[in-house]
Structure formats: C-alpha cells, structure tokens
Amino acid sequence: MNNLQTKHWIVDKKTDILTDNPQVKEAALWITNDEVVAFPTETVYGLGANALSDRAISKIFKAKGRPSDNPLIVHIATIEQLHNLVKGIPEKAKTLMDKFWPGPLTIVFEGDSSVSPRVTAGLKTVAIRMPDDPLALALIKEAGVPLAAPSANLSGKPSPTKAEHVLKDLTGKIAGVLDGGATGVGLESTVIDCTCNPPMILRPGGITKEQIEMVIGVVVVDKALLPNDETVTAHAPKSPGMKYTHYAPQAPFILVEGSPQFLQSLVEKEQKLGKKVAVLTTEENKHTYEADVVVACGYRRDLKTVAHHLYDSLRRFDDQDVDIIYGEAFPYSDVGEALMNRLTKAAGGQIIKEPTVTK
Ligand code: TXA
Ligand code: MG
Numbered sequence: 311m312n313n314l315q316t317k318h319w320i321v322d323k324k325t326d327i328l329t330d331n332p333q334v335k336e337a338a339l340w341i342t343n344d345e346v347v348a349f350p351t352e353t354v355y356g357l358g359a360n361a362l363s364d365r366a367i368s369k370i371f372k373a374k375g376r377p378s379d380n381p382l383i384v385h386i387a388t389i390e391q392l393h394n395l396v397k398g399i400p401e402k403a404k405t406l407m408d409k410f411w412p413g414p415l416t417i418v419f420e421g422d423s424s425v426s427p428r429v430t431a432g433l434k435t436v437a438i439r440m441p442d443d444p445l446a447l448a449l450i451k452e453a454g455v456p457l458a459a460p461s462a463n464l465s466g467k468p469s470p471t472k473a474e475h476v477l478k479d480l481t482g483k484i485a486g487v488l489d490g491g492a493t494g495v496g497l498e499s500t501v502i503d504c505t506c507n508p509p510m511i512l513r514p515g516g517i518t519k520e521q522i523e524m525v526i527g528v529v530v531v532d533k534a535l536l537p538n539d540e541t542v543t544a545h546a547p548k549s550p551g552m553k554y555t556h557y558a559p560q561a562p563f564i565l566v567e568g569s570p571q572f573l574q575s576l577v578e579k580e581q582k583l584g585k586k587v588a589v590l591t592t593e594e595n596k597h598t599y600e601a602d603v604v605v606a607c608g609y610r611r612d613l614k615t616v617a618h619h620l621y622d623s624l625r626r627f628d629d630q631d632v633d634i635i636y637g638e639a640f641p642y643s644d645v646g647e648a649l650m651n652r653l654t655k656a657a658g659g660q661i662i663k664e665p666t667v668t669k
Contacts, residue, residue, distance in 0.1 A: 313384040313388075317486030318477065321445055328448040334489065338452035340485040346370050348462040348476045349449050352488035353414045353498050353516055354469035354621070355476050356385065356459030357484065358449070359441035361395075366456055367428040373483040375465045380551045381431040382458040383416050383499070384438045387450035395422055395436055395456065402526045409525045412442035413614065414499040414516025429458050431550060439499055445490040460496060462487075468621040468656070470556045471496050487542035496618035497648050501549055502529065511535075512549035514648040517635060535651060559627045559635060561588070565657040568640040568664025570598040576662065577601045580634055588627050590637035592616065603630045610638075613645045624656060 319333035328334060337347045339588060346359045346365040357374060359366035361384045371378055386392055391409075392399070396419035399407075403417050421436035430436050438456075441447065450457055461469035464479040473489035480487075500515035502522065511519060511531045522529055534547035547553050560655065566573045573589065579610035580587045596606040607623040608615030627635050638648045639661070654661070 313559075314401055314482055314485055316477065316481045316484055318473065318489060319486060320596050322487045323444050328444055331448065334445070334448050337449055337486060337488050341366075341449070341453040341455070341457065344369070345485035346373055347444050347449070347485050348470075348473070348480065348487040350473070350488065350493055351385070351443045351446045352493060352586050353441070353495045354471055354493055354599060355462040355473065355487075356441075356446070356457070357462035357480070358385065358457035358459040360453070361429055361456040361458035362426070364426050364428050366427060366574060370458065370460065372650065373480055374460060374463070374566055376460060377465070379431050380460075381437065382429050382460050384425075384429060384436060385446065385450060385457045385459050386438060386440050386442045387447045391456050392438060394426055395438060396420060397422055400504050401505075402509055405526050406502070406504070406522065407440075411439070411440040412447065412494050414442070416499045418501065418503040418505060418512065420505050435503070437501060437503055443490065443493075445488055449488060468559070468560060468624045469498060471618075471621050475621070494618065496620055496646070497652060500648070503548060512547065513552060514651050515647070516645075518644050518647065521643065540643040557621070557624065558654050558658065559624045559656065561627060561632045561635050562660070563624075563635045563657045565637050565639050565653055565661045566664070567661060570595050570638070572664040573636055573638065574599055576636055583635040586631070588630065588635040589636060590623060590627075592638065595638065603627065603632055608639070613640060613649060616640065617645050617649055620652065
C-alpha cells in the first residue's frame with residue numbers, strides 16, 4: 311500500500327469539459343478497479359472508493375490510518391443512487407434534500423441491509439450526501455457507483471482543502487488525486503440524523519442550524535457537541551468521528567478567549583522561556599501581534615472566509631516548526647459554531663479565558 315505511483319490529475323473546472331474528460335475517466339477506472347482516489351468537493355477533499363466493494367473500502371481505512379469504528383459518508387450524484395442505499399426517506403429529509411442538495415449537508419438515514427458494515431461501522435444507519443462540485447459529480451457518474459469518502463487526510467491531521475495537502479499526507483498510499491484547485495467552504499459538511507424526530511445535528515458544518523430550521527423547523531444538537539456542557543464527558547457523541555481528537559497541528563494549539571492584548575501577553579511569556587511562538591489570527595488583528603510566526607486566517611467580519619482558510623492555516627504551522635500556537639476564538643453564531651467546534655478539537659479542549667476585570 312505504500313508504493314503506489316500516486317497520480318496527480320489537474321482539471322480546470324471552469325474551462326475543461328468534464329463529460330468524457332480523460333483525467334476523470336482515468337480516475338474512475340481506478341475506482342472501478344477497487345483503488346482509492348482523492349477528489350475535491352465544495353467542503354474539503356474526499357478519499358473516494360466504491361461504496362459497494364468491501365475490498366475498496368478497506369483500502370480507505372488503511373491509507374488514512376482510520377479507526378474501523380468510524381463510519382464513512384457515501385457520496386452520490388443522483389437521487390436514484392440514494393434509493394438503493396436507504397430503507398426510506400423521511401419527509402423532513404426529503405425537504406432538506408430539495409433545499410440543500412447538492413451541498414454541504416450529510417443526512418443520516420436508516421440503511422438498507424445491502425450497505426456494507428465496513429461503510430457504516432456496523433451501525434444500522436448510513437450517512438449520505440450529494441456534493442456540490444462538478445468534478446466530484448463527474449467522477450461519481452463516470453465510475454457509475456456511489457463513493458464512500460472520508461476527508462482525504464491522514465487520521466488526526468487537518469482536513470485537506472487543496473490537492474497539495476492530500477499529496478503531502480497520502481503520496482504512495484493512494485492511486486491518485488483529482489486536482490480541482492482549492493475547495494470553497496473549507497470545513498466539512500453538517501451531519502444531521504433524520505432517523506429521529508426532531509432531527510439531530512451530529513456535526514456542525516457548512517450548513518448552519520439556522521438555515522436548517524428555516525426549512526424544517528426545530529432541530530436539536532447532539533449534547534456532546536455543546537460548549538461548556540457538564541454532561542460532555544458523560545455523553546458519547548452519536549457521530550463516532552466526533553470523539554476523536556482531530557484537525558490538530560503538530561505543535562500544541564491553545565485557544566484564547568479574550569483581547570488581542572491578553573493573547574500577546576501569553577506569547578511574550580512563552581518567548582521568555584525560549585519558545586518559538588505562533589499566533590493564529592485574522593486580517594483585522596494581525597498587526598497587534600509580535601510573535602515568531604503570525605498567520606492571518608480570513609476576516610473576522612466574515613467568518614466564511616475564516617472557515618475557507620482554516621485548515622490551510624493550521625497546516626502552515628507544521629512547516630514552520632513552532633513550539634506552541636495561540637489562536638483567537640470566534641463567536642458561536644452561524645458558521646462560527648462549526649469553526650469553534652473544529653478549533654476546540656484542534657486545541658484538544660485547551661482554552662484560556664482572559665480574567666474579567668472587576669472594579
Ligand atoms: O464534507 C464532508 O463531509 C467531507 C467530504 C469529503 O464529503 N467528508 C468528511 O468525512 O468529513 P469524514 O469521514 O471525515 O467525517 C464523517 C463523519 C464522521 O464524524 C462520522 O463518524 C460521521 O460522519 N458518520 C458517518 N456515518 C455515520 C452514521 N451512520 N451515523 C452517525 N455519524 C456518521
Ligand atoms: Mg475527517
């Protein structure tokens with residue numbers, strides 16, 4: 311598995327014709343031969359294999375070093391493909407599909423008995439989404455099978471938002487990468503369980519709770535995801551993947567809730583100890599910091615831009631050999647919810663709060 315000649319197929323989504331495209335065809339041929347191929351989606355790059363082949367699925371787990379109790383999302387290009395994978399389509403799921411597919415929303419259904427337990431990790435449910443990326447849809451159509459695909463990173467690393475991230479993690483371990491440039495959203499899809507009523511958000515992501523509630527009314531959020539909830543340790547998340555430390559850069563990452571001046575004081579303390587200190591900030595605040603490495607990740611006034619750049623920024627610290635990273639926190643509203651979910655995970659729960667000044 312470690313000596314594959316990983317191919318790099320570059321496709322320009324704007325100008326290249328994707329039907330009968332030679333690169334897409336070659337990638338699809340590898341898929342039908344039970345190999346794994348990385349491809350872009352609108353969220354992050356996925357590591358795709360034939361969802362109907364156990365042999366192919368096992369190669370995904372091997373390439374990523376993924377624990378086998380963590381189920382995969384199945385990616386489809388047409389609604390016909392959905393019917394063979396699920397037992398039924400609940401009314402609210404149908405409404406969500408009409409509104410958000412193709413798009414960054416993964417829906418958990420009751421699985422058809424034909425779906426392999428390798429995909430579902432033995433659960434009775436199956437997670438499915440239709441990605442909003444022309445290259446992803448062309449690949450699925452050309453391969454003629456649904457693609458099981460986790461994010462195309464080594465387990466524990468930040469998800470890849472560029473083909474170069476995939477190549478860094480998986481060269482030699484996979485058949486190839488379809489390179490469609492940087493992904494748009496930058497964070498993974500929202501996962502919503504529609505087998506319960508009200509439906510439950512298992513992972514915050516590209517589609518916000520507010521957007522979902524606009525179309526199907528009240529939904530709940532898996533308690534294990536709520537910040538500062540005392541039950542967190544007692545309550546295992548319903549989405550198996552949410553229990554793993556994820557998205558982590560190599561150096562310890564600490565999230566700071568407070569002013570830039572407070573964060574700068576933490577930087578100086580570590581520098582006095584001889585450490586190489588990095589700061590993850592935004593365009594608005596970057597000039598406030600004097601640290602060894604300062605990475606601005608989008609604009610605070612538009613959290614979508616922060617989401618878009620986040621994983622690339624986290625990966626950049628690994629190239630700079632820093633000892634410790636301090637990152638600014640964000641409000642838990644709209645896409646800020648998904649952003650803080652990922653940042654809290656990257657920090658392994660380490661958050662420093664600025665003491666409030668009492669008069
Ligand atoms: O945006 C995305 O969702 C990307 C792109 C490639 O589509 N994929 C992605 O896959 O993030 P992955 O494997 O990194 O995350 C899948 C998440 C995990 O947390 C997993 O536990 C959860 O979905 N999941 C999959 N099947 C499930 C099921 N039947 N019930 C509950 N959670 C499930
Ligand atoms: Mg992942």
